Amino acid sequence: MILMMPQVEEVLPAIYRIEVPLAGSPLKSINSYLIKGKERNLIIDTGMDTDECRQALGQALRLLNVDLQKTDFFITHFHADHLGLVFQLASEKSSVFLNGPDLAALKSAIFWKKAIGFVPRHGFPESEARYALKIHPASSFKLKDLEKFKVPSEGDTITVGNYCLQCLETPGHSHGNMCLYEPQEKILFSGDHILGDITPNIALNIDWSYNPLKKYISSLEKIYNIDVNLVLPGHRSIISNCRQRITELINHHRQRNEEILAVLKKSPANAYEIASKISWDMPGTWDHFPVIQKWFAVSEVLSHLKDLEVKGLVLCEALGDNFIFRRK
Numbered sequence: 001m002i003l004m005m006p007q008v009e010e011v012l013p014a015i016y017r018i019e020v021p022l023a024g025s026p027l028k029s030i031n032s033y034l035i036k037g038k039e040r041n042l043i044i045d046t047g048m049d050t051d052e053c054r055q056a057l058g059q060a061l062r063l064l065n066v067d068l069q070k071t072d073f074f075i076t077h078f079h080a081d082h083l084g085l086v087f088q089l090a091s092e093k094s095s096v097f098l099n100g101p102d103l104a105a106l107k108s109a110i111f112w113k114k115a116i117g118f119v120p121r122h123g124f125p126e127s128e129a130r131y132a133l134k135i136h137p138a139s140s141f142k143l144k145d146l147e148k149f150k151v152p153s154e155g156d157t158i159t160v161g162n163y164c165l166q167c168l169e170t171p172g173h174s175h176g177n178m179c180l181y182e183p184q185e186k187i188l189f190s191g192d193h194i195l196g197d198i199t200p201n202i203a204l205n206i207d208w209s210y211n212p213l214k215k216y217i218s219s220l221e222k223i224y225n226i227d228v229n230l231v232l233p234g235h236r237s238i239i240s241n242c243r244q245r246i247t248e249l250i251n252h253h254r255q256r257n258e259e260i261l262a263v264l265k266k267s268p269a270n271a272y273e274i275a276s277k278i279s280w281d282m283p284g285t286w287d288h289f290p291v292i293q294k295w296f297a298v299s300e301v302l303s304h305l306k307d308l309e310v311k312g313l314v315l316c317e318a319l320g321d322n323f324i325f326r327r328k
């Protein structure tokens with residue numbers, strides 16, 4: 001690996017990892033990847049639509065002599081830290097790829113309404129929920145040109161230089177999350193599907209009929225069965241042992257289910273109360289968590305509760321307009 005400047009490294013010939021800072025976020029930074037080709041380049045994920053991200057990525061792209069007129073974009077999923085900057089970077093001649101379910105979610109714009117009708121019924125104070133949605137990274141989107149997006153399907157290929165990338169549907173972290181796999185070099189651009197030093201957030205916050213954790217685990221198993229030498233994730237360090245990391249992630253979610261069951265063994269509780277009682281990889285105590293982190297935490301607990309309900313281990317009961325959970 002060749003270090004070119006603090007935030008740019010050449011991971012493989014013509015494949016660059018560009019670390020784009022996310023100040024104030026526990027994620028710290030996002031990895032944007034550039035693949036340089038003779039005719040066209042491809043950028044995978046971009047960073048948020050902020051001055052900080054624009055300057056960092058812009059500087060790296062200038063250093064690498066990237067002509068945006070000759071550059072296409074692949075966005076692994078619709079979260080603001082991956083998609084946000086693409087509207088600034090894409091030129092008229094750029095193709096921008098984003099999976100169908102995430103694009104549909106962006107177009108529908110009813111997400112917030114549904115979330116505000118759902119999460120407070122699980123104990124999240126409504127005023128705090130409104131604030132969380134106001135400062136949510138996705139609220140900063142300046143959506144435009146959504147019609148220009150191209151929707152890849154499972155097995156579609158994108159060729160850049162010597163690399164032929166296969167699109168793999170891996171729902172879980174988002175409804176339509178997609179990875180790119182290069183079978184010759186056996187590399188996987190995993191977006192947030194597989195991360196090394198942190199665990200991807202699996203959230204349920206609008207639709208109780210959907211089980212994102214189940215989808216996520218089967219998407220992990222799908223990748224487990226593929227031969228991967230190197231995982232290039234959306235955040236933090238590159239991962240060399242893909243199967244070991246997948247096993248760790250599956251075990252992590254099993255342990256989280258156990259932790260939630262242990263809380264419910266003491267007494268029935270709503271999702272917000274459960275989130276305040278289990279462990280989080282965050283400094284400080286629950287009461288001091290920023291509201292937006294509480295939002296992510298409760299959304300994650302709800303995805304576990306849904307999974308536990310489907311497995312027949314917990315019961316979800318309506319108490320007036322609100323819901324509580326008890327062990328079965």
Ligand SMILES: [Zn+2]
Pocket residue numbers: 077079173192
């Ligand atoms: Zn994400």
